[in-house]
Amino acid sequence: MPGKTVLFLPDKLSVTVEPGQTLLQAATKAGITLRGACGAKGVCGRCRVQVKSGRVSLSGQGRITPEEAAAGWVLACLAVPEDEVTVYVPEESRLTEHRVLLEERESGVLTAIETAETSLRPLFGRRLVTLAPPTLSDNTDDYGRLTWTLQQHGERAPFWAGYALLRSLPRVLREANWQVAVELAAVEGATEIQGVIPASGDLKGPFGLAVDIGTTTVAAELVDLATGNVVATAGTYNRQAAFGDDVISRIIYATETAGGQAALREAVTETVNGLVGELLRLRGLNPEDVRAVVCAGNTTMVHLFLGIDPTYIRLEPYIPAVNMPPPVRAAELGLAAHPEAWVYCLPGVASYVGGDITAGIKVSGIAAAEPLSLFLDIGTNGEMVLGNQEWLMACACSAGPAFEGSGITCGMRAVSGAIEAVRVLPGGFEVIYRTVGGEKPLGICGSGLIDLLASLHQAGVIDRGGRFVPDQESPRVREGSEGLEFVLAWENETGTGREIFVTQADIQNLMRAKAAVFAGIRTLLANVGLPLEAVEKVFIAGGFGRFLNIRDAIAIGMLPDLPLERYTYIGNSSLKGARLALLSQAVWEEMKAIARRVTYVELSVGNRFMEEFMSALFLPHTDLSLFPSLGKERD
């Protein structure tokens, strides 16, 4: 049976898929990421597309009404093309892609700290050496002479070389008159000699990649390994989003759909390769110029990226296949890099505390700190680490991707045009906001959503339970298709010509996200019998944007009511940690030591977490005594 061709509009992208593959799979193949939130189960209803011509067979109707169905609307995840079809993909079914801001330095309430300096000794580097030419009385072999010289220069034995190199080594050394640049990769305690080239040649770079593979978003930095400078940055949505919002739905898709694991691997590989292509184009480089790649991601993301079976991550007792994956060649993963480049995935701790968190521990410095410190990564999953130089304890609460702009009707990443700060004036009649880059608003990102939740409550638009107060006068509060909603920006103000609004469902989503974070913190502290006030430093990572309004985050009851000076926002610490490891063999080794030190706390054991979660589903909390500083503002 031949493949079926699908033409996507308005993009005019055409792809051919295997018989039996869905329109959702076809869209992913075409590079169009649909907003599948349910793992392609036909439940979330977010992957709506309109069939313009051709025949599709449906394995279900989903939330499509009979009138819509008559007009050709289907759920892409339930529709299989039967012949050549043309499909229209509306804007609202897409995860929009924007280029991440290269400049992250604007002032804000709580801006990101800069990464600590480390001595530059990257996982891949070039070392210029001059070998003593051999004589009858110094007749060491060429390879032995090379490795001896490298050792004199402080490179780490044992050395390792492929046969392509060894085979030409005698000629190369003599043609270069014994002055060569040696390309070295640090791999598992050994040094691989990847190349020996004349020192006189044109030696640009080498370059490396730091990649943060988030469940929702993927970000990458192109780094000059000779100087340690980041020369380009890019970010986008993870194309896996088409197959589910969170790690659990991805694992289900991987394990219960035929070819699912391969499809997820392809999706993330293409996401990363897309970013790499963008970065290389920016700097006029080729994939071969990328000589090392460090990836940070949660355990599920890393498994899927490496093509490793994630089944048991989801099943009690929640066991990953591997926490510390050995380095693997870029060629084996199909990455757009030098085929021999090693890809290093930062070591993780457990099924729900991955290498991205190890990165955060390193970047925040809590593993070396004296005061009791808390690290929070509020991404799709919501992980946290409590501890200091003596001990480290971590847990994960399923916070959901709300603060990454996903799962929220008008949510978006913290890129140009995202509302990053917002204030709703009393009564909800007026809204003041600021967007990233000062552009016309396109949507709202994490930091904006925290502001919004606090502000809607303070303005009296929503009650302590997060429900819209009925019968309000403001025209911004209106009846939508699924209940009340609040309009932040009218059609004429926005960059898209469509309104930006939050629904009741969006607000419940945010409430659950913030409650999960607070419940996690409380549970971790309860484990060591300490109160909230014992925490002397809090480091917050996540994709909120360029800054985070801590006062608002406390006001909604997401963060503990501590003096503001205890808080530091460290931005995307996963990406920063990946870069630090890329630039320092010592940091890479340290990451492994850190991962081994962390004790994992499984929140599903016992009732504590669930009780804390239920109590936190209020603004700020059922127990107001936990938020003494909010006393004055309380209603």
Added chain:
Amino acid sequence: MPGKTVLFLPDKLSVTVEPGQTLLQAATKAGITLRGACGAKGVCGRCRVQVKSGRVSLSGQGRITPEEAAAGWVLACLAVPEDEVTVYVPEESRLTEHRVLLEERESGVLTAIETAETSLRPLFGRRLVTLAPPTLSDNTDDYGRLTWTLQQHGERAPFWAGYALLRSLPRVLREANWQVAVELAAVEGATEIQGVIPASGDLKGPFGLAVDIGTTTVAAELVDLATGNVVATAGTYNRQAAFGDDVISRIIYATETAGGQAALREAVTETVNGLVGELLRLRGLNPEDVRAVVCAGNTTMVHLFLGIDPTYIRLEPYIPAVNMPPPVRAAELGLAAHPEAWVYCLPGVASYVGGDITAGIKVSGIAAAEPLSLFLDIGTNGEMVLGNQEWLMACACSAGPAFEGSGITCGMRAVSGAIEAVRVLPGGFEVIYRTVGGEKPLGICGSGLIDLLASLHQAGVIDRGGRFVPDQESPRVREGSEGLEFVLAWENETGTGREIFVTQADIQNLMRAKAAVFAGIRTLLANVGLPLEAVEKVFIAGGFGRFLNIRDAIAIGMLPDLPLERYTYIGNSSLKGARLALLSQAVWEEMKAIARRVTYVELSVGNRFMEEFMSALFLPHTDLSLFPSLGKERD
């Protein structure tokens, strides 16, 4: 231009070669090893073949007479087929192949010592382990659990695994109910996990190969790595012999003929694969059952086998590309073994003291001995090591392949039918001999040649200079095509129906070989200012046969005149060393340490060696005082 087809008779083997390739290359391709001794230069005249039909173009005539040329005789190395040709290859132009004797235990004057026992811990092994199943409170990842368990069992960290393994690990462990056999390879200080299989499966082997890659002959043992037992042995001529007798002519062929290096690599690979096929057939096994290969060979052989440029081995200051080659996958070399099997080449010392000698040092035990000891490997090259537990010093003298039965008209390897001991009665009228296996004689091997030289001298057939005494009465001394020759066995006694004889040229060949050995020993001792008598133990390796008549070796002036009890014959110590390393990671590491300890003495520096060599071109020597025990027999 299409390839040319060549049919070889009487073998009836047909091959197609590229335009421009010679009949010698065609024969090698067909598996017929011709006796090219000059490196396919048309000089030695040994690769004579007769063109029966078809047209060849000749780049020279060589030693072919006009009459012979008229009858179709050509030198195969100078003849290029121009269309389909049929070629007859006479027996005398071939290196005959025989199966090596499996039994080496017959008594003899000086029989080989058995290999010292070592604790069994092979470079590849299977380890049965039971993992503690994970629980919520013991949530270590699968791979971490596996490596932790292996470490508890004494396996060496760091561990390493390929992604094929990691990808299926979760399923395999659970299906096997956590009881698995783990396949482990020791590679450069780390342990590679090559396989994880249910412990309940059918677990034959694993098997490994020990290979001695000699310039003239190649020998291999198939070893059961679970028990340490050798289960099959085989040996043959190195097919590279078609391209030259010794390492120098091979290097010249490799570097000066287009495609020469590749042709030599192919020839030795096919030689080894032929042996492996034979061994596997004997035991009903497949290449995939071979999980580790250890090769010992001189530096040139190892370079050519690994496909590494040997150019600078031959050019002053004689520098190898690599003395300690990193392990390489069997697949990369095209070896008939499991594609992931590592191939380990024993570490060498210098361009002319290779891994075979390191093996000999280990097998003889001289590196750990208190008394001053001498190790001699009298193969094609003639290497020797002097020293003890304090110091080790080595050199190489080009002894030539005479004692391996090559370069001698009726010479052969020490296989069934070879004359291994011989006595010529006074006057040269009668000859008594013994053959390997008691078969009718086919030729004469190294130990027989030493006996013969001593005996011909003692019988008065040759003089002190090794020249035939003229005008003898014995019908065994006769005029041949190139001067006088001596018949050992008449047509009717032999297994081939052809006479077995030695020519004047053969004897000069043997004289040079024995002189080179003695000169080497003297030069090495002179380096440390010691007399011959200072040597307390002598270990002799080489392909002489199953034993060596030391008294005769002293009588011809090859070995120093020391009490016989100081001598031990250790047979093929290169092959034994390869097997020891295969069976013991500790020995493999020790070999590297030994190779590093040895000081190489370059004989071409200074005149000493050449002077010693000239003085030793007599029977036994110009200076008879060096051989006091021969006083009574002296003429």
